[in-house]
Amino acid sequence: xxxxxxxxxxxxxxxxxxxxxxxxxxxxxxxxxxxxxxxxxxxxxxxxxxxxxxxxxxxxxxxxxxxxxxxxxxxxxxxxxxxxxxxxxxxxxxxxxxxxxxxxxxxxxxxxxxxxxxxxxxxxxxxxxxxxxxxxxxxxxxxxxxxxxxxxxxxxxxxxxxxxxxxxxxxxxxxxxxxxxxxxxxxxxxxxxxxxxxxxxxxxxxxxxxxxxxxxxxxxxxxxxxxxxxxxxxxxxxxxxxxxxxxxxxxxxxxxxxxxxxxxxxxxxxxxxxxxxxxxxxxxxxxxxxxxxxxxxxxxxxxxxxxxxxxxxxxxxxxxxxxxxxxxxxxxxxxxxxxxxxxxxxxxxxxxxxxxxxxxxxxxxxxxxxxxxxxxxxxxxxxxxxxxxxxxxxxxxxxxxxxxxxxxx
Numbered sequence: 001x002x003x004x005x006x007x008x009x010x011x012x013x014x015x016x017x018x019x020x021x022x023x024x025x026x027x028x029x030x031x032x033x034x035x036x037x038x039x040x041x042x043x044x045x046x047x048x049x050x051x052x053x054x055x056x057x058x059x060x061x062x063x064x065x066x067x068x069x070x071x072x073x074x075x076x077x078x079x080x081x082x083x084x085x086x087x088x089x090x091x092x093x094x095x096x097x098x099x100x101x102x103x104x105x106x107x108x109x110x111x112x113x114x115x116x117x118x119x120x121x122x123x124x125x126x127x128x129x130x131x132x133x134x135x136x137x138x139x140x141x142x143x144x145x146x147x148x149x150x151x152x153x154x155x156x157x158x159x160x161x162x163x164x165x166x167x168x169x170x171x172x173x174x175x176x177x178x179x180x181x182x183x184x185x186x187x188x189x190x191x192x193x194x195x196x197x198x199x200x201x202x203x204x205x206x207x208x209x210x211x212x213x214x215x216x217x218x219x220x221x222x223x224x225x226x227x228x229x230x231x232x233x234x235x236x237x238x239x240x241x242x243x244x245x246x247x248x249x250x251x252x253x254x255x256x257x258x259x260x261x262x263x264x265x266x267x268x269x270x271x272x273x274x275x276x277x278x279x280x281x282x283x284x285x286x287x288x289x290x291x292x293x294x295x296x297x298x299x300x301x302x303x304x305x306x307x308x309x310x311x312x313x314x315x316x317x318x319x320x321x322x323x324x325x326x327x328x329x330x331x332x333x334x335x336x337x338x339x340x341x342x343x344x345x346x347x348x349x350x351x352x353x354x355x356x357x358x359x360x361x362x363x364x365x366x367x368x369x370x371x372x373x374x375x376x377x378x379x380x381x382x383x384x385x386x387x388x389x390x391x392x393x394x395x396x397x398x399x400x401x402x403x404x405x406x407x408x409x
Contacts, residue, residue, distance in 0.1 A: 013041070013055040018048050020396070021343020021368075023376035031056045048378045050394070081137040082374055085161055086124060087169035087179065088117035089147040113147075116171070116362055120194065123359070123366030124168070126350055131375050138374065145170040149178065156182050166190050166373055168366075173198040180204045190373060194365060202387035209391045210369065210380065214286060214310060217332045218245050220395040221282060221308045222252050224330075224409055229280045229306075236262035237271070237294060238284040246284055266290075271297045275305065283309040288316050299323040306330065314405070324400040330408065333398040337364060338407055343377060 016027060024044075028035045033056055038044070041057045048054075091114045121142075128138055141164065145152050152175045161167060161179075167189060170176050173196040183189050184204025191207045193199065197214060201207045212220070225234055234253075238246055246262060253260040260282075263274050271294065281298070285291050291313060298305050299320075311332040313319070337359065338344045347367050351359045371377040382390040397409040 011057065011059040014058050016054045016056050018050060018052040018054060018378070019343070020050050020338070020341055020394070021371075021377050021379050022048070023378055024048060025376045026342075027054065027056070031058060033057060049381065050378075081139060082166065083139045083141065083164045084124075084128075084370075084374070085141045085143060085164040085167045085169075086121060087143045087145050087152075087155070087161075087167060088120065088171060090114055090117050090142065090144040091146060092144045115360075116195070119360030120362040120366040122351075122355065123347075123363035123368075124370050125366075126347070126354060126363070127367045127370035127375070129354070130350065131370070136374065145172075145175055147172060147175070149175060152178050164189065166192065168192045168194055168369060171195050173200045177201050180207055192369060192373070194369060195362065199389065199391065202385055202389050205388045207389040208382060209389060210365065212311070212332060212334055212392060212395055214242065215245050215248060216391060216393065217310050217395065218242075218249050218282075218284060219252065220332060220393070220397070221330070222249050224397055225280060225282065225308065226253070226256050226258065228409075230256065230258055233276060233279045234258065234260045234282065235274065235279050236260060236282045236284060237265050237274075238262060239266055239287060239290050240264055242284050242286065249282065249284070265294060268293050268297050272301055275301055275303045278304045279306075281305050281307045283307055286310065286312065288312075288318075292316060292318055295319065295323060295327065295329070298327055311335065321400065321403055325403070328399055330397055330399045331405075332395045333405055333407075334392075334395050335362075335365060336396075336398065336405060338396065340407065343371075343379070 014031065018027075024035045024038060028038055037057055038054065042054050124140070128140060132138060143155050143160070145155075152170055155161065156179055161183065165188070167179065167183070169192070170179060171194060173193070176191075176193045176196065177200045180191060180201035183191060184201060184206055186206055189206050191201075191204070193201065193207065193209050193211070195211055197211045199209045199213055236246065236249065250260065250262065263270065265271050265274070275298070283291060283294060285294075291309065295307065298307065306328040308330045311334060313329070313331050314333065314336075337348060339348070344364070347364055348359060351357075351363060368377075368379045372379040379394065380392045381394040383393050385391055396407055398405040398407050
């Protein structure tokens with residue numbers, strides 16, 4: 001966001017840069033300018049996008065003697081009822097407590113494999129509370145997938161999902177495919193795959209893939225390297241597994257007339273013969289052991305490297321953060337919390353206020369999905385694939401600095 005004031009035709013405007021999670025509603029409320037006036041001033045016909053520049057007509061504040069900001073909410077209340085289904089592995093039969101509590105002090109009483117679903121559910125609950133308080137009418141239905149194809153099939157064939165508008169889950173790609181075969185081309189529904197990075201339901205037009213696939217991550221890192229590092233030395237280090245992704249990345253570099261060498265470093269000893277004094281390294285591997293060995297080897301060399309890697313790296317507890325900082329490791333961080341972002345800080349504060357605890361592992365993803373698809377927050381950037389589904393392309397890039405992850409793109 002910026003507060004620069006500009007003058008057009010003797011009228012004052014504020015230049016506003018759209019941040020992740022901001023919506024037309026939240027921006028209009030912030031400046032006490034109606035959504036329609038912002039649309040007219042900027043000739044808006046489509047949804048907002050990240051880093052879009054808007055010109056807010058603040059001169060209207062002075063032309064109107066009375067401004068009631070509450071009107072901007074009440075005038076836009078959606079009177080339709082939205083039916084939301086959470087299709088998650090709650091493992092109800094294995095839990096002694098069946099009702100999701102308002103306080104996280106109960107979470108340890110649940111079957112351990114339920115934690116991912118429960119943390120996700122808390123984020124959904126928080127978002128629904130916020131939207132319902134604004135007048136939205138939403139019904140929430142919960143279904144236990146039990147991580148079992150028989151349980152999932154029974155629910156799907158029972159037609160209990162027939163009247164759902166938004167179905168989130170199942171979490172696992174094979175089970176989500178069962179749902180997609182039934183409702184994947186139903187234009188009255190939105191089917192959301194929330195956590196799995198594997199997309200087995202690509203050919204269904206109502207499917208939205210939230211988690212970035214490894215190909216998607218590799219392409220976003222490649223875009224960054226092309227944009228900001230094209231005049232520097234770039235190399236690719238990889239194992240022997242991600243051949244298709246490697247070929248796609250090399251093709252993208254070639255389109256920009258960039259010569260990028262790639263090396264299979266399954267034998268870690270080869271790294272010292274590959275690296276020069278300075279290089280940017282795109283590390284293509286999903287193997288924790290392989291990535292750990294490569295980073296350790298790079299850290300021992302008398303050279304300067306900047307490493308770009310997949311998002312999973314931040315979950316590798318065995319890595320030395322000092323080495324990550326020395327290597328200036330950059331990663332996709334689509335699931336992280338950015339405390340410089342208004343949407344994210346609003347979420348954290350609301351979560352702490354409601355549950356008296358910090359957000360759990362998947363809580364923000366549940367929150368974001370609801371706010372994007374039912375609220376008017378513009379969080380994700382979906383691209384229609386050739387196969388037919390929609391894949392999220394929102395992929396902020398962070399790097400390790402001062403023992404923290406700091407956003408760079």
